[in-house]
Amino acid sequence: MAEIKPIKVWLTPSGPNPWKVILVLEELSIPYEMESFPFPDVKKESYLTINPNGRVPAINDPNTGITLWESGAIILYLVEQYDKEGKLTYESLRRKNEERQWLMFQVSGQGPYFGQAGWFTVLHAEKIPSAISRYTNEVRRILGVLDGHLAKTGTGYLVGDKLTYADLVFVPYNDRVDALTGMSKEEVFGGYENVVKWHEKMLARESWKKSMEVRARLMDEQGLQWNGMPKGVNNMEEYMALLKKG
Structure with a gap:
């Protein structure tokens, strides 16, 4: 080859x-x-x-x-x-499509709702309680869907009995759930024991550890906080003002 x-x-x-x-x-x-x-x-x-x-x-x-x-x-x-x-995949028609199903749920559900929670909780200059509440509740709802399915499979994975890409795609957003919601991970993950065990298993993988070491270095090189804002900038309004000056 x-x-x-x-x-x-x-x-x-x-x-x-x-x-x-x-x-x-x-x-x-x-x-x-x-x-x-x-x-x-x-x-x-x-x-x-x-x-x-x-x-x-x-x-x-x-x-x-x-x-x-x-x-x-x-x-x-x-x-x-x-x-x-x-x-990271199965060959069977059933499992292959289940993998795709969870990928679609991540890109259409977890990503957008977790992202909006982060926007209204952290980035938006004006704090809108109804928006913060809506998207924080959606974060919990998404976690509930995952937790219920993991309880049903009983394997510790979303598809079948092994790690697939369907598991991996949820890790980056889940790992920032505290910063996105303004609550501790214990608060957000509370009651979702299956998600906690699954997520911890993902975090223990060498691929994740290596990726986050690289991310930390790249963030530091650009002088960034976790949320992408330059150090010392607290919200999107300040960030846009900084961009205009630059």
Whole structure:
């Protein structure tokens, strides 16, 4: 088999979505190189030619010549192209579609609702109690769906009895649930024992530990807080004012 050339990954280190892709690359031992850049650059023409939606991540695979954006599409591509041994996937029709089902739930449910919780709780200059309450409750609802399913399977995984990409894609957002809601993880995860055990098992994986070490370094290089804001900036209003000055 020909040697695999490194896949290029464009990312801003603060957001959760790129790290879903990095986790899959790490788990499958696919060589990759990161193009890390500041968040405002996602709207620059140089990046819009890669992803016209101006979001991260995006990848270019020199082995196939394919450029893709949207984390869900990227992950499906990676496992279909490179997981020939089924490390993160099943071959059966049932399991394969269950994996896709949970991926769709992550990109349409967990990601957007957790993101909105973070926006109204942390980033939005005006605190709107009804919005904060709505999205904090949605975070708990999503966790309830996951917890109920994990209790039903009894295997410690979302699909079948082994780790799949369906498990991995939930980790980056779950790991920031305290910062996104302004509550402790114990408060947010309270009552969801199956989610807690599952999440802790994901955090113990070397792929996660390595990814977060890299993220911490990239964040520090850009002078960023956990939420992507420069150190000393507390909300989006201050951030926009800073951008105008720059």
